């Protein structure tokens with residue numbers, strides 16, 4: 001049909017075509033008509049519009065050139081070993097033609113089919129194409145719900161993949177942590193125990209290590225459904241599930257209907273037995289139980305992901321819309337673009353929309369044999385090695401460990417140091433394949449106590465390099481006077497200071513500087529004696545295990561943040577409400593963490609309080625202990641003894657903590673250049689510990705004296721460890737606001753906001769700063785210290 005006829009015939013039905021309904025139809029509209037015309041009448045149409053032809057050629061060359069450049073860049077990146085940039089050229093890229101390609105083209109086939117039908121129609125009935133067109137508005141109506149569903153689907157599947165990956169990691173990390181807690185404790189026990197009991201404890205520890213190893217192997221087996229992983233996800237070393245189990249356990253796991261549950265059941269009973277044998281303190285055991293429960297929870301999550309598909313109504317609806325949209329698309333643009341353009345657009349649209357759906361489907365099943373599936377064996381391999389590494393340690397006495405050729409034999413080490421040295425060695429040997437785990441287990445960089453110097457390479461090298469000795473001395477920043485004083489915690493109320501002094505004098509001449517409830521300070525004549533006392537594996541006095549750490553030097557404001565990585569920011573959240581981000585230095589945070597741990601472990605340490613509900617007593621979702629004055633959660637009074645639990649005298653509030661609270665107020669005033677709150681001198685400090693399941697309902701701190709409340713003396717709250725969402729409001733009728741309190745943050749409320757309603761809604765797991773993880777390893781979660789003046 002000649003070109004003129006086409007236009008003439010097209011007057012009535014094809015008038016529609018002139019109204020650009022499809023995006024960018026203006027340009028393509030003309031070109032499409034001319035293309036169809038040219039198909040019938042040779043190249044006449046193009047000859048008439050040479051500019052248009054040039055433009056089309058330029059666009060073609062531009063697109064082709066971009067693809068060529070992208071591929072060339074990817075190839076160059078692949079050659080340079082930059083796998084992350086080699087997307088197009090990699091064996092997972094869209095241009096790969098083997099089964100490794102990450103994107104499937106198969107779903108394009110039906111869509112290409114409908115494109116071909118549309119092209120055939122335009123060829124056969126060029127004058128009637130308008131009759132076959134689906135109005136663009138219909139497509140727009142379908143496009144909106146479709147894009148919402150696709151975005152939702154993609155996000156959820158990606159989260160599902162990523163969360164599963166994290167949960168697999170959690171299984172592995174918690175297994176390592178339990179193994180290390182057990183072995184670390186075992187080390188200190190070994191030195192004080194002999195005979196049958198020691199044998200039983202050792203046997204129990206070996207069993208626990210074997211069970212943890214079997215738990216990891218059985219979790220892998222269950223999640224991979226026994227199928228071998230993709231070669232890229234395989235691990236070099238993979239022993240059978242029962243490789244480290246004793247013969248009875250090996251037989252039992254073979255018989256067990258559900259080996260994973262059997263392993264966890266046995267892990268729980270082994271921890272319990274360790275506790276019965278006296279190998280693990282209640283706190284240590286409860287930490288281990290918590291980690292074992294976290295492992296089980298993580299496994300359960302992965303199992304749910306394995307078994308649970310996305311709900312059918314959602315999937316059916318999404319895919320129906322998708323199919324309707326993609327298959328009918330060529331009939332919307334029919335007549336607007338030429339056959340080639342139509343096919344290209346159809347392929348591009350189907351590829352992008354179906355691509356989202358099929359990528360989502362791949363991620364929805366994160367366990368399997370595909371390369372993009374979670375590398376279960378690789379994640380677990382590092383953990384499975386840990387049993388052997390810990391076993392190995394028992395053959396290598398800590399005092400003989402050599403760290404990268406530097407003999408540290410001269411340094412007598414505490415179990416804590418041994419652990420750090422050991423972990424350092426493990427990391428150096430790269431026994432833990434996973435970079436995350438190695439980072440997690442790496443000892444925190446040396447900052448504080450000089451005794452740690454033997455445990456990390458940096459200070460050791462500095463110490464051996466004379467030019468840098470002054471630098472090292474500065475980093476330890478403990479004045480000579482402070483270095484002679486030792487803080488002794490865990491002191492039972494009935495134990496006399498003389499008895500403790502007698503015990504300590506074996507390290508050097510000493511005097512008692514100050515005796516408080518629950519702890520005391522000893523001053524030695526020589527700083528070396530402090531190091532010796534700290535290096536002793538245990539301080540058992542009249543059956544009580546005392547904890548020691550160097551006392552803090554009294555240096556003004558040394559607790560303040562100086563690290564530019566953590567900028568201090570004062571946020572005024574309302575009249576009388578201030579949040580100071582990152583106020584407390586990492587050195588102080590570590591010191592506080594150790595102090596809280598040592599006090600919390602003593603007899604008057606952490607307990608789980610209850611509060612009186614209307615009919616029943618409820619247990620609070622946190623553990624607590626008080627310093628200075630005890631806050632009775634049942635009678636809501638401050639007392640000198642723990643009247644709502646064991647009746648023990650409350651631990652004293654040490655002067656350094658008191659100074660800290662006063663210093664914080666002083667510093668805040670300096671920063672804000674005015675007095676922010678009436679001056680408060682704390683008489684009580686409540687120390688709370690929240691696990692990641694912990695929370696504290698909205699409440700007011702009302703139990704201080706009327707005058708304290710009336711004057712608006714502030715409550716100062718200091719956070720350590722995991723971050724938490726803190727809720728607050730002036731009255732329950734008003735909007736509840738929230739802020740995230742991170743480790744080292746201070747929250748103060750006082751003045752007109754003294755009766756603020758506040759609480760902790762959620763503790764975010766795995767948010768403890770890396771440098772603090774080592775100190776809080778046996779008490780993961782969040783710590784909070786609130787200072788208040790009672791009278």
Ligand SMILES: O=C(O)CCC(=O)C(=O)O
Pocket residue numbers: 686688696701717726758759760784786
């Ligand atoms: O943990 C916190 O941040 C709040 C503690 C608290 O409100 C309290 O102990 O009264």
Ligand SMILES: [Fe+2]
Pocket residue numbers: 699700701758
């Ligand atoms: Fe409170």
